Amino acid sequence: MATVSLNKLTKRYGKTEVLHGIDLDIADGEFVVLVGPSGCGKSTTLRMIAGLEDVSDGTVEIGGRVVNRVEPKDRDIAMVFQNYAIYPHMSVRRNIGFGLKTAKISKEEKAKRIEATAETLGMTQYLDRKPSALSGGQRQRVAIGRAMVRQPSVFLFDEPLSNLDAQLRTQTRIEIKKLHQRLGTTVIFVTHDQVEAMTLADRIVIMKDGAIMQIGTPSEVYHSPANTFVARFIGAPSMNLLPASGDGSNLRLASGAAIPGSARGDVLVGIRPEDLHPGDPASAPMQGKVILAEPLGAETLLYVDVAGAEVIASGPGQGAPGPGDVIGLSPVTLHIFDAETGTAIR
Amino acid sequence: MAVIETPIADRVVAAPPPRRANWGQMIRWLLLFAGGIVMVAPLAYMLSASIKYPYELFDLNLIPKEPTFDNYREVLGDSRFARWFGNSILIATLVTISNLFFDSLVGYTLCKFRFPGRYIVFIAILSTLMIPTEMLVIPWYVMSSKFGWIDSYWGIMFPGMMTAFGTFLMKQFFETVPDDFLEAARIDGLNEFQIFWQVALPLVRPALAALAIFVFLGNWTAFIWPLIVTNSVDMYTLPVGLKSFAVEQSVDWEMVMTGAAVATLPTLIVFLIFQRFIIRGVVMAGLKG
Ligand SMILES: Nc1ncnc2c1ncn2[C@@H]1O[C@H](COP(=O)(O)OP(=O)(O)OP(=O)(O)O)[C@@H](O)[C@H]1O
Numbered sequence: 001m002a003t004v005s006l007n008k009l010t011k012r013y014g015k016t017e018v019l020h021g022i023d024l025d026i027a028d029g030e031f032v033v034l035v036g037p038s039g040c041g042k043s044t045t046l047r048m049i050a051g052l053e054d055v056s057d058g059t060v061e062i063g064g065r066v067v068n069r070v071e072p073k074d075r076d077i078a079m080v081f082q083n084y085a086i087y088p089h090m091s092v093r094r095n096i097g098f099g100l101k102t103a104k105i106s107k108e109e110k111a112k113r114i115e116a117t118a119e120t121l122g123m124t125q126y127l128d129r130k131p132s133a134l135s136g137g138q139r140q141r142v143a144i145g146r147a148m149v150r151q152p153s154v155f156l157f158d159e160p161l162s163n164l165d166a167q168l169r170t171q172t173r174i175e176i177k178k179l180h181q182r183l184g185t186t187v188i189f190v191t192h193d194q195v196e197a198m199t200l201a202d203r204i205v206i207m208k209d210g211a212i213m214q215i216g217t218p219s220e221v222y223h224s225p226a227n228t229f230v231a232r233f234i235g236a237p238s239m240n241l242l243p244a245s246g247d248g249s250n251l252r253l254a255s256g257a258a259i260p261g262s263a264r265g266d267v268l269v270g271i272r273p274e275d276l277h278p279g280d281p282a283s284a285p286m287q288g289k290v291i292l293a294e295p296l297g298a299e300t301l302l303y304v305d306v307a308g309a310e311v312i313a314s315g316p317g318q319g320a321p322g323p324g325d326v327i328g329l330s331p332v333t334l335h336i337f338d339a340e341t342g343t344a345i346r
Numbered sequence: 347m348a349v350i351e352t353p354i355a356d357r358v359v360a361a362p363p364p365r366r367a368n369w370g371q372m373i374r375w376l377l378l379f380a381g382g383i384v385m386v387a388p389l390a391y392m393l394s395a396s397i398k399y400p401y402e403l404f405d406l407n408l409i410p411k412e413p414t415f416d417n418y419r420e421v422l423g424d425s426r427f428a429r430w431f432g433n434s435i436l437i438a439t440l441v442t443i444s445n446l447f448f449d450s451l452v453g454y455t456l457c458k459f460r461f462p463g464r465y466i467v468f469i470a471i472l473s474t475l476m477i478p479t480e481m482l483v484i485p486w487y488v489m490s491s492k493f494g495w496i497d498s499y500w501g502i503m504f505p506g507m508m509t510a511f512g513t514f515l516m517k518q519f520f521e522t523v524p525d526d527f528l529e530a531a532r533i534d535g536l537n538e539f540q541i542f543w544q545v546a547l548p549l550v551r552p553a554l555a556a557l558a559i560f561v562f563l564g565n566w567t568a569f570i571w572p573l574i575v576t577n578s579v580d581m582y583t584l585p586v587g588l589k590s591f592a593v594e595q596s597v598d599w600e601m602v603m604t605g606a607a608v609a610t611l612p613t614l615i616v617f618l619i620f621q622r623f624i625i626r627g628v629v630m631a632g633l634k635g
């Protein structure tokens with residue numbers, strides 16, 4: 001087990017800089033998820049930690065030791081790849097054992113560890129199969145097994161679930177979380193799926209264009225997003241952002257509605273759909289016409305036209321307003337952002 | 347192995363073809379048939395000639411009036427033939443092994459590593475593909491004579507120990523091996539050669555099999571270069587030796603044909619062995635992950 005810290009970590013391909021000085025400190029045993037849209041540099045960051053990619057600038061420390069010049073195999077890490085990277089020409093047993101190839105332990109010890117790993121992952125009966133005779137989920141478990149058997153200090157996962165179907169993804173996600181609770185090893189997990197990030201992480205690192213936007217617990221990034229990017233990236237459906245101008249006591253929306261709020265100047269008012277409920281048009285601060293209703297069972301998503309802007313609100317699962325209805329909307333919680341920079345005003 | 351079978355229902359639905367003259371189909375069959383005859387006829391003639399007595403050698407009948415195995419007895423009993431056969435086996439095998447190793451090593455390096463001059467090296471290798479053997483024979487010969495390789499196994503083998511075609515083939519196949527495999531192995535602590543040998547090579551087995559067939563056949567039937575570089579009868583390869591049957595006294599065509607018939611055997615064996623890998627490889631390549 002080990003801490004990991006990145007200091008001003010920079011990556012350049014030729015002249016293009018794709019990672020602009022990342023700072024991140026990961027505690028021993030922590031489960032950290034790197035999340036962000038495609039091309040934001042998540043994989044690059046992870047691969048630099050693994051040693052598969054050279055560091056252009058800055059340092060990577062694992063367990064307090066700078067490892068910039070250390071070979072991947074000597075970094076005491078294990079990595080699970082998106083397309084599993086398990087070898088089709090080897091049995092499950094050999095695949096799992098492959099991680100121990102260079103370990104200096106006895107044959108019996110190796111066999112014992114392979115068995116124990118397979119046991120943990122519920123793969124014992126498949127040990128002598130070839131990967132071609134396994135399902136996608138089982139193959140991913142073999143890949144995880146190959147990483148586990150090395151008993152590394154840090155696990156690195158690069159979108160390990162994205163090749164699985166929705167149900168299997170949820171199931172494997174839970175298994176990974178359980179595994180982490182049992183082993184207590186430091187985990188760095190890359191995904192572009194915010195639900196995965198929220199459910200797995202002790203702390204989430206939200207990245208965009210090679211820079212970190214916010215680091216925080218799932219609750220922090222959800223309830224107090226640092227900027228509009230984080231606000232819209234975390235949470236589904238996305239947060240509504242409405243331009244408004246504040247005079248110190250009220251926020252006047254473009255629609256003319258006024259909501260109490262202390263900000264001054266041009267701002268963006270962020271309201272999560274789940275914080276926006278339909279009510280009586282007469283007494284609510286905002287009014288609009290329902291364009292579309294999406295019943296989800298427990299709630300109904302309402303797409304409401306508020307003075308030309310589309311706003312998503314959340315109605316009850318039963319008896320929600322339908323298209324054409326004019327409703328009032330009363331926000332429960334507001335997030336206020338600077339209109340120009342997009343950073344949160346607190 | 348996941349072999350996908352057509353469900354029976356599909357087959358039944360697809361079964362009854364329209365019962366009307368299909369001219370396109372017919373012409374295709376005829377063309378294929380004609381092509382088949384053209385390819386098989388010399389082989390059939392070779393086999394037929396090998397069991398004929400000289401007097402009916404030039405008759406066109408495929409079944410001899412008086413079939414005989416005397417030719418085989420004579421050819422197989424000829425110590426020179428055994429020697430040439432051995433030479434050819436040795437040379438074709440060594441050259442094949444060398445190609446499998448070096449072509450894939452170079453192809454792998456060109457495919458999976460970025461280094462200065464990589465592109466130039468690749469182009470240089472490719473450009474040799476465009477020079478015909480006939481033109482290379484002279485520099486080869488000069489080289490052999492300067493280094494004293496004339497009339498030696500090494501002299502016969504050295505030009506083919508590595509081929510541009512094989513390198514190119516292997517490079518293209520290594521493109522299909524995802525880098526993740528190599529990186530996973532790198533993290534698992536294998537050194538670069540082990541990654542090549544234990545991870546990358548097994549994943550391109552079908553390409554290796556195809557290359558083995560090409561190289562073995564190419565060297566087994568090679569004629570011009572072995573003819574030029576060898577002087578003594580003992581160093582002849584089989585094709586060169588068979589040709590010498592034809593020039594020594596008169597032309598013993600039945601001997602040449604019999605020798606050629608025997609000579610096809612190893613090529614058949616090589617093909618049967620490696621073809622299995624090709625088919626298995628194709629099945630494996632169809633599976634993701
Ligand atoms: N070898 C390379 N040469 C040049 N640019 C590269 C190279 N590899 C990656 N990049 C660039 O670096 C940026 C970050 O890539 P990276 O693979 O880390 O993204 P990612 O966040 O993992 O995205 P995804 O979710 O699609 O996997 C991208 O803009 C990409 O185009």
Ligand SMILES: [Mg+2]
Pocket residue numbers: 042043044
């Ligand atoms: Mg990625």
